Amino acid sequence: MKDLRLARQGRRTSRAKPVENVLREGLRLERVPDPSVVVLFGGTGDLAYRKVIPALYQLWRTNLLPHEFMLLAIGRRPYDDATFRAEIRTALEQHSRVLPLDPEGWGSFAERIAYLRLDFDDPAGFETLAARLDALDAEHGTRGNRLFYLATQPSQFSEIVAYLGRVGLDHETSDGGWRRVVIEKPFGRDLESARKLNRDVGKVFREAQVYRIDHYLGKETVRNLLVFRFGNGIFEPIWNRRYVDHVQITVAESIGIESRGAFYEQTGASRDVLQNHLLQLVSLVAMEPPATFEADALRDEKVKVLTAISSDPADTTRNVVRGQYGPGWVAATQVPGYRQEPDVDPESETETFVAARFMIDDWRWSGVPFYVRTGKRLPKRATEIAIQYREVPHRLFKDEGVEPDANLLAIRIQPDEGIMLRFGAKVPGLGLDVRSVTMDFTYGSAFNVDSPDAYETLILDALQGDASLFTRADEVEEAWSIVDPIIESWVTSPPPNVPDYEAGTWGPAAADELLARDGRRWRRF
């Protein structure tokens, strides 16, 4: 207002609009990232081999990476460029989304792979890294643009970032050379460590340079959730407390902890899934429409949702259920209990299942519970968001056989990505029987096209400087401020009586009671 008043009085002119590249209009999908080097820390690790490098290869072979591109993998193993390339070829033959490898595509991609042996705690090594990057710029025309991708142990994030800063690799150059850092989850293991990590990263990089990656946000159906909500006129008017009875979000896994016993013992379902994937899905379902489809507008709305989630400690005890699987059968195979898994303490209390009832205290959702659950060794792999609508206000057909269930909208994220709407219909015949039927949209039958892997989407976005699908520092901290009290309450509560669910079942009985208390039940898959 002050600016406007001063402008009217002729004392201040309105700020000139920045000049835009109007030739870019309408070319978003065709934009190729700037010439750049991806510097991959943890270049010989599992994540690099299974996800990051296959994603880069796929982007390369579909011409979505610039001609002036280099991948510089950093690791401790004594490789040279040639041995590393041979390793990558083997990894791609196992993990590439499109097989067999395209010889021409692989050949040109291989020429753009380099390897640097480096101990992450060796300051001199980072000087070598800086010199190597300068040499790559000179040789390959990558123009000082660098994406530092931290695919390492989380405990090494702060140290690597600090060393990058110490040798000046964070500085964006005056001739337009950008520097960005991608950090893999987990972003801390509680609120305090998350704040410390954010502070450590913030000492070196500006927030706009930081891309915290939660691969769930790159999944096609998660992105489609935004299109579904804000690109269709008919759903948004009924997306609120007036019509919605409750929301259920399930992230179910049939697998156990595989070979990650040591990691999982330190993490549990709350840190592994609830703090990130589940709360991200809650915020995408509950957020208000952003003013623009830009990173900060989107993330501002998500943060508002997280801030509005009630965090009364008394609620925590009452509204959260944890569990741990015992031995059982999954998909006709006998599987051990969690405590019998390798690298797991036989007396472990780590939760492999968590369910929670969240209330969002805002105008749209006041009084509408959001039930979320995630677990290992559940009967099947399924990720779904279910919007359960209210019953009709007057039950007109109550005397006519079976009453239809209330309407339900289910958004399946995996597998069989799609959207299902359940409604009542008359059974053909002379009577007036009403049954629930479904309208089912599956991506697989409407679009027979392979969706890009989430890592392809997110790495391309990071190279293009689009942070919409990345998590901002305040989002991370808000999510921890919801999950921290839950974990803390378990520290002071009596030891749980675990295992409390059999592998191959839908979690402990207490999870069912969480909904039964409200007169509701979990959806069965």
Next chain:
Amino acid sequence: MTTETPIKLGEPNLRWSARAHSVAEIESELSRIWAAQDLTLETDGEVSRHVAARTSVMNLIVVARRPELAERCAATIQALTGRHPSRTVVIQSADPDGPSWLDARIEAHCMLPRPDAPETCAETIHVVCGGESGRHLSAIATPLIIHDLPVTVWWPGEPPFTSPAARDLLAGADRLVVDGSTWGGDGLARLQDMAALQATSRLAISDFALVRQSRWREAIASIFDDPDFLPYLRSLQRIAVTYGTRDETGAYGSTNLVKPIYHVGWLASRLRLSVVKPLAEAPRARPSGGRPAANKPALARGLVATLSDGRGEVGVVVRPVLSTTPSGTTLRVELLAERRGSELRADVTAEAETVHVRVWQDGVETLDRHFRAARRSDVDLLAEAIESGRRDPVAVGALRSAAALVGPGDGAS
């Protein structure tokens, strides 16, 4: 009738085929396909399963006046069956002066992406119309489309935009797909007719000639992503487009110019440049000595035009060079801008797999960049056209400006 061909995973498989001789018979056959309870298939010689889903995301009407065109289109559509399941109606005319008749082949193609996935199917109706009936395209297509789904008309060859038959058919369509680079002569009169159609309807138009240039647009736009170069964008002095021709005279009208003109149209529309002087033949250069060579005529200097952004004029040159590339292929786009005594010159060229950008600022080379972008096949272009939603403002603007650049139209098609 059902077919008994062994199923191939991930490929469209012919699962039903029937013939009909009237629109009513076609409709009846279409109903029979999906009512057939015995529409089963064999996998590994024993497992039998029902077709899981008939799938349509759109109607695709193909107007192929000649049999060879129809065959080429059918092959392209076949490659897209799995990617974009649609009801496809291919309409082909035959013997226009004879009696009216209709012969249709109705086919269901199904695709099984994986052994454990549902099989999805879509229909293709290939209609050959003889005599007068072939002139009433809308009367054939309209009863056969699935209502409430978008209708795309793919019109390869030379669409007669101003004819009543085209008008009627396109009145019920949402999108028109053409390839302006295949039109006869220089193609510019038809381009103007298409622009007029765009201006008077809500039709979204996808021209392969324009879509193919996306790699050029990306490369040209990337120059001005550089903050140092961006201010020059508003101080453009000259746009020069060089195209290949096999005509040794390079005479105006002998080579299709749709693609080169689209480059200028795109730049003009994005930069809000209006036409001061439309395209006209540039004065023919005389060889040194003032006399034409005895055996070889001088290559025409092409066309020139003048645009304006309201502050200054922008010269346009569209010139031919002899080349073995298909006639009308863009070979080079050059931009010249001057700002406060400083000059920026950009030179963009393309090869089969790459586009090459070079920029000089005050005579010093400051950018040399390659873009990896292969030329795209008709399958890719059709897929992109189908995937486009509403009107693309970039395409709308480029066509409008290109037509304005050509000058007042005379409805030549």
